[in-house]
Amino acid sequence: MRVHALEYHDVMESGQESGFPGRAADSYKLSVTDFEAHLLALADITSEARCSALDLAGPVPAPPVLLTFDDGGCSALTTIAPRLERAGWRGHFFVTTGRLGQPGFLTEAGVRELRSRGHWIGSHSESHPLRMAALTDAELRREWSHSVGRLSDLLGSPVTLASVPGGGFSRRVASTAAAAGIRVLFTSEPEVGVKHHAGVRVIGRFTLRRGDGSIRAARFARGAALARWREWTWWNGKKLAKAIGGPAYLGLRRALMGE
Ligand SMILES: [Zn+2]
Known part of the structure; x- marks a missing residue:
């Protein structure tokens, strides 16, 4: 099965604060104008293809197009959800539960409201470690189980997306997520194929960053080969830099981003 999943973060009105602060995080935050142009460019995606990650267990029209939003910034409710709804979409919102209720982030009531309006809620860990794979098993279990437990409690039903x-x-990372009840796990690996590990469907995504135009979003949604290949090259170059540099890479990134 192929899945075309797009990865967004915050969408910002001018002067609004939402999600994690700092230049690195800001580089993932779209303007309202750009996001509206993206939705317009996705208008020809059929309603059957706009399914949820939970539908992937059954037969779905190939290939489904999923819109996902990371971090749990407050723009999910104020800015993103109304525009998705007007365009006939529902989003997958992944919440950093340790930030719930903090300035710039969703509140518990906000998460419940998103769900009640038909959006899907998943975990984005408890504390948002930048290098999940470097954590011990015990730390990974804690990140997933605390986050999934809190979301399931506040929604009153099991949360199985992350x-x-x-x-x-x-x-x-996948097997500890599975132990916490996760059944569908999104990465940022730019891939359209679905992997299976420890009972979890692992789905890659194509990231949209600040300044990315609507053509790029439409190409990712269609699974255009050249756009996918470029993103794959970029992502794997970054991964190589992390593997060689490890903590030094993160220090350099923070220095370059002025954090
Ligand atoms: Zn994140």
Whole structure:
């Protein structure tokens, strides 16, 4: 099965604060104008293809197009959800539960409201570690189980969706997510194929960053080969830099981003 999943973060009105602060996080935040142009460019995606990650267990029209939003910033409710609804979409919102209720982030009531309006809620870990794969098994279990437990309690039903902070896949990240009840795990690996690990469907995504035009979103949604290949090259170059540099890479990134 192929899945075309798009990865967004916040969508910002001017002067609004939403999600994680800092230049690195800001580089993932779209303007309202750009996001509306993206939705317009996705208008020809059929309603059957706009399914949820939970529908992937059954027969779905190939290929489904999923819109996902990481971090749990407050723009999910104020800015993103109304525009998705007007355009006939529902989003997958992945919440960093340790930030719930903090300035710039969703509240518990906000998460419940998103769900009641038909959007899907998943975990984005408890504390948003930048390198999930570097955590011990015990730390990974804690990140997933605290986050999934809190979301399931506040929604009154089991939460089985998640996305990985930092986006990298590792077998331990997936198996500890599975132990916490996760059944669909989104990474940021730019892939359209679905992997299976420890009873979890692992789905890659194509990231849209600040300044990315609507053509790029439409190409990802269609699974255009050249756009996918470019993103794959970029992502794997970054992964290589992380593997060689490790903590030094993160220090350099923070220095360059002025954090
Ligand atoms: Zn994140």
